[in-house]
Amino acid sequence: MTFGDFVRLSRAYVWLLIGCTILGSLLMIAKTSREPVLYAANASGFVKVGNATTAGEEQGNAQLAEDKANLYAFLVSKLPVAQLVVDDLGLDVPPEAIAGNFSASVDTSVNALTVTAVSTSPTDARDLANAVIDAVVIYAAQVENGGTTPKGDPLARIVPLEEAALPGAPFTPNYKKGAMQGAAAGLGLCYAVLVGRRLIDRRIRSAKHVEEATGSSVLGIIPKEDALGRGHRGVRGDLGRAAESFRQLRTNLRFVDVDNEPRRIVVTSALAGEGKSTVSSNIARLVAQAGTPVLLIDADLRRPMIASTFEIDGAVGLTQALAGDVDIRDVIVGSGLSNLSLLPAGRIPPNPSELLGSLRMKQFIEDLSHDYLVILDAPPLLPVTDAGLLSAFCDGALLVQAAGKTQIEQSQHCRRILDQVGSRLLGVVLNKAPVKGAAAIAYGGGYGGYGGYGGYKAEYASREAYSTAGKGRRKLTKLGRKS
Structure with missing residues (x-):
């Protein structure tokens, strides 16, 4: 990171x-x-050894004073010292109760000893700190004298530097x-x-993830838009913030191979629910809007979506043509939009893979590609083999990946499947990209900037043209007229 x-x-x-x-x-x-309310008081003093008369003695005494200071600091929290403090102050508590309340530190540069006493009372804390200073010297002398109090002044003593003051506030x-x-x-x-x-997140969240997983470029990033999740999937022209992204995808798809422009394109995804039907429907509409005759084929014979998206009658379509019941061109219907024709899936067959991989399907696509730019909305790659079979005799595949949903391993597996059938991966569409919130960080803050274009006149014109597309087609069918 x-x-x-x-x-x-x-x-x-x-x-x-x-x-x-x-x-x-x-x-x-x-x-x-x-935590309990506790007060702390500090008393300090210099550790002094003897009275030196020469520089040599002074140096030796300083070293001894340092050793004594460290010894005193070690003895401060011991029970015998606590017992002496109890006796000195006349406390009615066992030494074990206060031994842990004492601590000491040594400044070896000046052989200073600082004793800290802790208590629930500020007065007790002050008295304990002052008493410990004297008690530790007495006990140290007893230790050095074999357990008895020595007569006369001890060799080492603590010269008071600062007596403990009454603490003004608790430290805890x-x-x-x-x-x-x-x-x-x-x-x-x-x-x-x-x-x-x-x-540890293994989901596709950025264009970099897609490119590393598939080795192919991202042709478009489609932001998440409520209109795309409705039944018409935005084909009425109300794409909102996604409008400019689909136009960019259309432009990039046109320049994938300038010398050999693809005429037969399979649109697929790794798994269901990633938006392949939404992408295929809208890219077909926008390419047709640019003046290119487009035929959108619903090649998902398991879960067809094109008929419901464009609100056309999909009872008769591709499956009947593949079965030889009707001519393929007789089941091509108008979408209500200029230059865009539709071929619905027809009746759902028991053997979709055999139909889509048949020689007749290949001949249909080759024949239709002379008159149209053929876009096939194919099933997902991973659950079934249909998309792989179709992409084998098409010019390439457009892979749709859902941001925050598709796993990197799934994306890699899709690329392997396309390579195995000898298909060309034209590029990847990163769909449902969050425009705000946590996941939008992968795209540098989302697509808020597109909001400033305010409506897109071309989209409204497209919506106007579509207003009678589906329902008008159904009415004509009921009257027995040819669309």
């Missing part, structure tokens, strides 16, 4: 990150509130510190989950 990916991830999940930060802070504050619970720790933990955990999820 690059720094740019990290920034886009942060922008996409900004509210989730803020929420986790606040939640972590609140949880830590709640935990902190359960520290709500500010707890809130900051909780916020950092919440933010860090959220980032860990998001980055980990991103790294």
Whole structure:
């Protein structure tokens, strides 16, 4: 993951990150509130050994003072020292109850010892800190004298530097510190989950993923649009933000091979639900709108969609022509749009693969491609073999992949299938690309910029032309007229 990916991830999940930060802070504050109220007092002093009269003695005493200071720091939290403190202050508690409340640190540069005492009372904390300073020297002397208190002044002593003062406020619970720790933990955990999820995600989310998986270029990225999910799949012209993306796809498809322009194109996908029928219907409509005669064939004999999309009568179509019941050109119907003709699937047969892979199907497509740019809406590649059979005798295949749904391995398998049948992959269409939210980070913030074009006059003209396409065709059929 690059720094740019990290920034886009942060922008996409900004509210989730803020929420986790606040939640972590609140949880830590709640935990902190359960901590006891404690006060801490510090007393410090210099550790001094003897009275040196020469520089050599002074150096030796300094080294000994450093050793003594480290010894005192070690003994501060021991039970014997706590017992001496209890006796000195006349406390009615066992030494075990307060031994853990003492800690010490040493500054070896000046042989200074700082003792910290903790208690639930500020007065007790101050008294304990002052008492420990004296108690630790006494106990250290006893240890060095075989367990008895030595007579006379000890060799090493602590010269008071700063007696413990009465603490003004408790050091715990520290709500500010707890809130900051909780916020950092919440933010860090959220980032860990998001980055980990991103790294292990195997779904197609960007053009780079598609190109790495298939070795082919992305001819178009179609944003997710509500109109494309309706029954007419946007063929009435109300494509919204997807309109310009489909025009770009039309342009790119035209320049895939300028010298040998494909005349027979199979539109397929890895699995069902990725939008192949939507893409084939709209690209056929837009190419026809540009002046090229187009024939859109519903070659999905398992789940035909073209008849319902364009609202035509699909009872008779491709299957009857392949069976020899009717002539292929007699079942081609008008769409209501200029230069766009349709060949519905007809009756669903029990053997779709045999029909689509037949020699007659190949001859039909070759014959029709002389008069039309033939676009075949084929079944998905992975569940059935139909699309592979069709693409073998066509000029190439257009592979539709759903952003955030198609797995990288599925995309790779589609490419292998096309290679095995000797088909040419013209390119990939990345469909249902999110325009906002978390997944839009893969496309640099989505397609919000297209909104500024405001309506697309050509699309409205196309919608006007389509207004009577389907229903008018059905009425004419009922009257027995030829379309």
